[in-house]
Amino acid sequence: MDRAVDQAMEVFWANGYAGTTPKRLTAELGIGSGSLYNAFESKRALFERTLRRYYERESVRLIQVLDGPGAPRERLRAAVDLVVDAARSDDGRGCMAANAAIEFGGRDQVVEHLVRRIFDRQEAAFRSTIEEGQRSGEIAADVDAVAVAGLFLATINGIRVLAKADQSSPRLDIMAATALRAL
Template identity: 30%
Template sequence: MARTREFDTEATVSRAMTLFWSRGYEATSMRDLTQHLGLGPGSIYAAFGDKDGLYRAALEHYRATLAADALRDLRAGGDARSAIRSMMLERARIATDEGGRGCLAVNAACERLPHDTATRDVVRDMQAASREALADVLRAARERGELAARHDPDALAGFLVTFLNGLLVAAKVTPDVPALEPLVDVALTTLD
């Protein structure tokens, strides 16, 4: 008879996400995970298959929570420039937390790619969602006259996602939002 799971899977994945985010995949051992989560290795293997499975679950949790919140806030913002600026600065604020832990998705790309195709797929999907959300905001801005017709919303969105990835790496090196804020302002001049 199979035993029933005796722990909250979502809370476990959230706690694992925090550990992977602060330490990285390679520096997080199964022993670290069992101690941090308060679970035996058998429980982790039964629920997630292995460390990779738990890591992918943590990335998916990040996508469904923090990354989704950023996109929702972006779409709910006012004028495009202010909404994009607010989103970028909020992402920089999160990335500078805890001494500069960065962005879990960007960290995953830097640490696990190109050899980990499952991680690549998750990160690629997150970046595609960000590009799409930014392009939607920029298209709406162009229709309202906030963005000149000469601008290609898709190309601008691609640039802004690429810039944001670099900004989030920079947040690990310089975990200081006021130092990063002028960089965001320079990137936003592409909307002029």
Template identity: 30%
Template sequence: MARPRQFDRDQALLQAINVFCEKGFAAASTDELMKAMGLSRQSMYNAFGDKRELYVEAMKQYQANSITDLVWRLGKDATPMESLYNTLLSFASRTEREGSAGCMAVNAVCEFGLSDAELNELHLSAGQTLREALAHTLTRGVEMDEVPPSTDIQSACDFLLSTLNGMKVSAKGGMTTDQLKAVAGFAVNALKTPR
């Protein structure tokens, strides 16, 4: 009879996410992952498969958590541009809350480019969900006269997605929280209806 698992799988996965955020895929050793997760090699393989399978599962969880948080933030304030601004501010202060390990998703794009179809699909799916939430927020902004009606919503979404990705890379490169907050303010002001 097999022994029951004696660890918290979700907590172990969270620890793997932290290692992958800090190191990326290639630089994260199996030993580092085992140590962070508090698992033996066999337990890790039994629970998650090999390092790549663990990475893919960690990426799925990371993106689900990140996108859910961003979409929630985009809809929580009284006005669309207030929501967008507060979402970007929260993103800018993320390094204070979580450390400067970086974004697992952006790290994966930088590390793998377009060479991994499975990771590309995860990235595209998460990006589409975020794009739809941004488009909804901006459309509401047009309806409430916060965003000019002439705004190309899809181009504005591209701008915001690029801003978010740039903020992630900049944070990892040492940009301060105050600098990131200034970028957030600049991005939102660039989209607002002039008053």
């Protein structure tokens, strides 16, 4: 089941919810349509599971960088660099959470809740790292940690979305550098 959810996550991530047909899912997972519906109830239920898996597996990478060792400012830079590097090497997939937010556009409460959890978790990690930097004196005490954490969240998601149109754009590096200057 875990492997099937991981495989389905990759399919949804690459094609979106609407662009992923049950036929494509069964082909990619190597199962029949009866097995798909017996195991996951519906395409929709499987999508929700894959979005939860994305939360558990993919969003944790950014959190690990922000919560990891090193000076707070270095970790913030490493987190933004991680996003820029991933945006340039992910074949235009972008962030599954951002993709879902765009595709569903607030028209689905479950998806909206799952996406909000992912974004809230990322923003909280940015805020925590900024506040740690303030306590250590590395980041000025008058920096609004909540506002700047929101800026970082908007920046990383903007980078992911813009990279879908042009992964080589110098705009991605400019956005990353500008966010870091807010510290």
